[in-house]
Amino acid sequence: MFWLLLDLGAATTPHGDVHRAILAITKKMAQRPNSAGLHLRRGELHRIHRDWVNAERDYRRALKLDPSMQVARRALARMFLQAGRPTDAEREVRGFLIAAPGDADGWALLARALETLGHRADATDAWRRATTGTGGRRADLWLQRTRAVARSDAAAALRDLDVAAAGMGRPVVLDLEALALERSLSRFDDALTRVRRLASQARRKASWRLLEAEVLEQAGRTADANMVFREVDRQLREGLTRARRVPKDWHTRTASGLRRTHGTRGDTR
């Protein structure tokens, strides 16, 4: 079952344009017409090329040649979902998950199919399955899961994120997602605690302090926000005198923040 480890999409990404790659594989297939692997690879190329008919044909041929190659079934499900056929996608991926019940990508695929079909509760359950086991270490799946959950229960999504982040060494992408949720839930104290923790990890604080000022402003703490905007403004100006520049939008955000919070500074660039 080692093939389950393989990142099918990436492993079959063509070198050269899709047409050229399809031709090359077709040429190889002339010598090895019963190679399930070649059919699977060509199916992926057809899928990338959005040639759904030929993609399905190749995937099914691969499965027929090697019924143990269930990853072709997952690929087929992905193709169906991409082609706007979520019911077919659900059917195929459920079949795949019987053979590979621990496959995180399979569960994620099922969750997306269920979401498309409007079965949100089932989708949430599928996301939960996707983020257990090996999927529990994947920030991309956690982000998708919490976004799905947040549509109906942002607080639950936030709890999920914090559990995930703690288990993964607090990747900054999960913290940023949690920060957005906290702001949407008006949990400003929590958001400020989080952004200050992030700032403490950074050697360059300005962007995090700027974010802190924006959270303070959103929380209605205008005077505090203004003070932090001013501090950021000072840091950016000092940086300029030492030939240290920052992205332009930092200046823009600082200047507009100062204006909104009754600062006296104009454009800090």
Next chain:
Amino acid sequence: MNLRTICVGFTLLSGVLPGQSLPAITRGPYLQIGTPTSIVVRWRADPVQAGRVWWGTSSTSLANHVDTTPGGFLGIEHSAQITGLQPGTRYYYAVGLTDNTVLAGGDSDHSFVTQPPVGDHRPFRAWVLGDSGTANVNAAAVRDAFHDWSLGREPDLWLMLGDNAYLLGSDSEYQAAVFDMFPKTLRRSVLWTAFGNHDAGSALASTQLGVYFELFELPTMAEAGGMPSGTEAYYSFDHGNVHFVCLDSQGSDRTATGPMATWLQADLQSTAQDWIVAYWHHPPYSKGSHDSDLELELVQMRQEILPILETNGVDLVLCGHSHSYERSVLLDGHYGDSTTFDPATMAVDGGNGAISGTGGYRKPSIGAAANEGTVYVVNGASGSVSGFGLLNHPVMVTNLVEMGSVVLDVNGLQMDLRYLDRYGGIRDGFTLAKGGVTPIRTHGAFIAGGAPWKFDDTGTDLGTVWRDPLYDDSTWPAGNPVLGFGEPYVTTPVSFGPDPSNVYPTTYFRRAFSVDVSPLSITKLRLSVGYNDAYVAYLNGQEIARRNLPAGSVAYSTLAVAPNEPTRYEAFDITSALPLLLQGGNLLAVEVHQDGPGSDDLVFDALITWEGADILTDPACATGILGNVLTVNGSAGGIGRSVEVTAGQNISAAIQIPGSLGLVADFALFGRFGHSSSMTPFPLSGGGALCFTPIFGIADPSFFTIAASVPVPGTVFPTGPAPWSFVYPGGIPVPGLEVLIQPAIAPLGSTSWLSGNAIRIVSVL
């Protein structure tokens, strides 16, 4: 495996009982996740037993230890994190078993230097390999060329850009392509790796499962700087004043809104480092064996990721994948396919970036300033080359189908990148300086490849007079290298005489060359020779190197002790010959000897190259500092003096302030301690006292300075007790310590020393 025990403060006994199988290291040790205060030591041992690492600052006294529990997929991987280390310090280590059986180490070959403090400006070198995983003679040739050229200097860190083990990145392939190929570097320098498409044959980035993720321990929680990525597939770390960012172009979401891009943005915006270097596998620009106009990974990295990198001030991008070497101009804002490149708007500097060419690249700001330009390098020929592809991407200034590796030297606010080919020759290079710093030469060639040699192939015994610089060689013919006979790559044939069964035993070669830098500023002088079968080289009449010949006097008829078939230019450290080198005209003379009368070939070419930590070349500096102004320990002359010192020795220095200087500058003496000849920075912490206070809060204790504002021209500086002096504090068990003292100037009010003779210091921001 040679089992030994070492003294770690008590007597060690072997724990192996009669009849028991002997434990053995089957992989490593190798170093991972280095920081200023910690490092991870990995190894694999069989059979399974608990492991132990010992370490200390002397190879004979490894007084500390930490134990490990074997883990990993097979349960035989050991990983030990050593903490509580001092920055920039050499440590020795050994690995073994908890019963104190040592399996490897406890010698000078098992040591590492911890990273300098974050933000530190001291020079360091990174070695960069791309697609090196062929595990064959080609990869070995690239490796050997680097080690030979480096003259024993290990890189401070090294990077692998993916496709580190062909064909599928399996465990056995990694054993051959990495662990058996680079054992010495693995145990002495921290390796940082990127994930390539062939590595993905046995590993999956999204779950961090499989061989690649089993073998390498990479930061996920900002253990070595940066912001936490939560994955080993992409990560960042700091080394000195550089922030390194490793991306995953193979198995992670490459979109601008994906987790990797989100992390990247946060990471880049959080670094305060002077430099940012990013690396990954698939190049955003290439017309080598892969085409960046056509292939998904390459296109996405360019379109989705590059805008984030450039907006956040990345200086250098290193990639592999195409089995060639391609290097761009200083570039910004080119995200379309190659036909959309507009040099007028996208080339920040369209030159070649070489000081000896169109000039070094300059970026006005320090740190992560947006859109001031990035240099892109495809370095995917460390194991093979592929001739496919037109190698005509319009952003590229250099395209080579030649195996090699990248050498990256960072020295404060200047970065020098060179491409070293498998034969030991430098094939490309550029300099990049930031913050208004004027790029200065830190290396160069006195004898470069390609220029003609004069030679005498008449079969005449010329005795010794031909070595003399004043010898009249005007009647000698001249020819471009390679010179010789019997090999298809020879450019200029030389005669072997009338009888092929009785060839001339010796052929003479001469080359006049000019030195345009102060020899006192040179820290490393290298002679690289391709030869068949033996030679003696003379610099200005004095022997400086001989190979493959017996000791003692060498006559016209002396034969090589053995045949030699060259596979590359063999590099020899001739730094000790520096006193022979003259500023201005010099002469290298070489006699090449055969191994016998029946020899059917002869090959010869030679190069002389130099390295200098800080070389005075800037005309603006040259006008400020005059020669013969400095006196150190009573010896005057030149613009810098280097003296050997011993503990307790008094060193005195004084400068006659040039009358022509005028009241335009601050003036300073800069000093630097180092090991003899190499001038490796050497910290003075740990004892002693200097009779002055460093200026500008310079963090590096290997530097010292004494300075004054607006000295009076025509007087001696420093004023006060004359001469100015200090006592080397001693207490450091390194023989042959050396101090280099040089003057420098800075415009009034500036914190940048223009001259940079000894050290170019920019204030710590």
